[in-house]
Amino acid sequence: MGTVSTCIVPRMGLSMATAERWVRRWEAQQERYALDREERFTVIADVVEQATAHVRRPRVADLGCGPGSLAARLARRLPHAAVTAADVDALLLELGRTHHADAARFVHAEIGADGWLRQLDLDGPLDAAVSTTALHCLDAAALRRTYEGLADVLRPGGVLVNSDGNDAANGDGAGPVARLAREVGRRRAARQGPAGREDWDTWWRAAAEDPELAALLPAPAPARTPGLRHNGLGPDAHTALLREAGFADVAPVWQFGDDYVLVAVR
Template identity: 50%
Template sequence: MAEPEVDRIVARTWVERWDRQQERYIADREERFRVIGDVVAHVCRDVAAPVVADLGCGPGSLTTRLHERLPSARVVGVDVDPLLLALARATRPDGAAVEYVRAELGSPGWVDALGVGAKWDAAVSTTALHWLDPERLAGVYADLATVLRPGGVFVNGDHLPDEQPAVRELAVVVRDRRAERAGVVDNEEWAAWWTGVRADPDLAEVLTPDELRGTSSGHGNGLSARWHREALLRAGFGEVGVLWQAGDDHVLVAVR
């Protein structure tokens, strides 16, 4: 089946708008991207042509930044949402070794769908895996442990709530105050972005109503950093830890 093709200028407008609305929820989003890039660049420093997978890549915000950071890498973004993938493909840097694949994380054959074989040097994700239920996410971690090379890493940037209620509340306060200081609290909301997308005639010309609807479940799994650590260790990773944190916003790394 042919993938929908969105005009590059239209797509760039919507991706830029996506980035702004995401900053409403992650004031230090660009720093999070840089931290993820720091880890991947270090792990791949002696690899001539690294292979990196971006899980739940959305419209390619992290994928593009990883390409800029590691231009020699083959970066493959995977997502289940056809609209977000269409925006990602339309804004892909010219000539870049960046690919986008439609597949559902954790479903049978999702790893093979990426077409990169083994062994990957890194897998990354940002504000995506909290949409997966715990059983499916544990399966994704088990899959990653089979395809990442020894010394390869999984790096996840996401909101990971603390299991202690008072600490969890304080982490949200820290996040919210940071958003106020950064001036992003009035940025467009996530739901408003989707409403705007569905009303854009330029997108309606190339995407069906189902493709414009969005595929997220609409709620998060609420899993803590400790849950992720334990699940990754059970999956076969050797070391797991938090490298960066601001409030409840974490960058978690697992080393194969």
Template identity: 55%
Template sequence: MPVDAALAETWIERWERQQERYAVEREERFTVVADVVEQVAGHRPRPLVADLGSGPGSLSARIAARLPEAEVLAVDIDPLLLALGRARHPRVARWVETLIGRPGWLDALGLDRPLDAVVSSTALHYPPPRTLLGIYRDLAEVMRPGAVLVNADHLVPEEPPLAELARAVERRRSQRRGADTAEDWSQWWAAAARIPEFAELLAARARQVPPCDGDGNGLSAARHAELLLRAGFRQAGPVWQYGTSAVLVALR
């Protein structure tokens, strides 16, 4: 069910603005992710990078621009977002439709060699801890020694007073930038539902995309790091943070 490229560009631009409402300093966060991937895998010939929960390819496109020789796998379960990404960025990535964490999900990636890097943005705060541990273990088995996992996500401090302050910092930054007045997640999807060209994709989405808790698993950077170490990664910790928006890195 392909989407017209011009239509996809319009809706991805709206997606980018909508996402800025939720991710403070989103572009800087993406830049940090690309910095880490380039530092660790940029010297390798044709590095293999998987973007988990890629959506329409916001992060995949930035990784491909930074590392033109890389092979990028954009992995998501949402048929509409994947169709938008394919139409807007046809040569940026290989688009893979699968539910991350489902038994056998790695088979859909069709890996022909170990991964040099795994990246993700605002996707790994959804799976419950047990599922997330399984995902990290799966990844550890298909990443080469020295490979890197980079997770840009909402990682809230465990201590309530610090969590409250982190959220306040985010809120004030968003108000100064005017991001809190932008179209939100629900409004974007409601508007998309009125586009006739999206009807079949949205019907497929209703069948395939499992409901998720808007608050996610609530895990802090420290809890993510603990799960990563249990899964077989040798080091894990944050390298950048603004409010609750963080970039967590783990080395295989």
């Protein structure tokens, strides 16, 4: 899961060893929250590969990229693609730039803010935009702006692929089927969940204590809650917003419990 201002963040070099250690630790921490994380990544790559099969050098944007977990996997699957990875967090971006230097062009952007697409500095229409466990951090107004902006920059036939989870707080996450789906997910997590896995807060506290990472963290460090904050919007609400934004066809292509991969075609 990544985080989703529009200022330029100064580059602060990290050693390769430090970046590798903290990215590996990030990967393990994220698996605590998404048991099917690798399957989700594979499904996203399957969709992007199929949707761009006729494009010589597809342009792909990873929104809320974190340290580049999805971007790196896309680059391995599609080495001919030009991947732009965007996030608002300076530390996660620098981890990605260092550890996945050849996978993507990492840029600082606040997804959904006014003018955020200019920060991507795209050199043409996108063929695909992807995101995983990040867009749930946006409120409905920011999410609408995000989808409308993507509808403008995706080519006809281009795809938006969003992997996320439903939430019980409100909206279409509060119905009886949604509650059953969450229970299915909880029971599966109890059966297969990794015991003793580091959580989100522990990772960030430990990162703040690493002298090499400290320069990339504001002082005092902000409360980082994207992993816990959720707009309460499930796939039905996302589908409605996407269609209003101009996407012709929207449907989930993978789902288990309350986790899903939603695809929208421009």
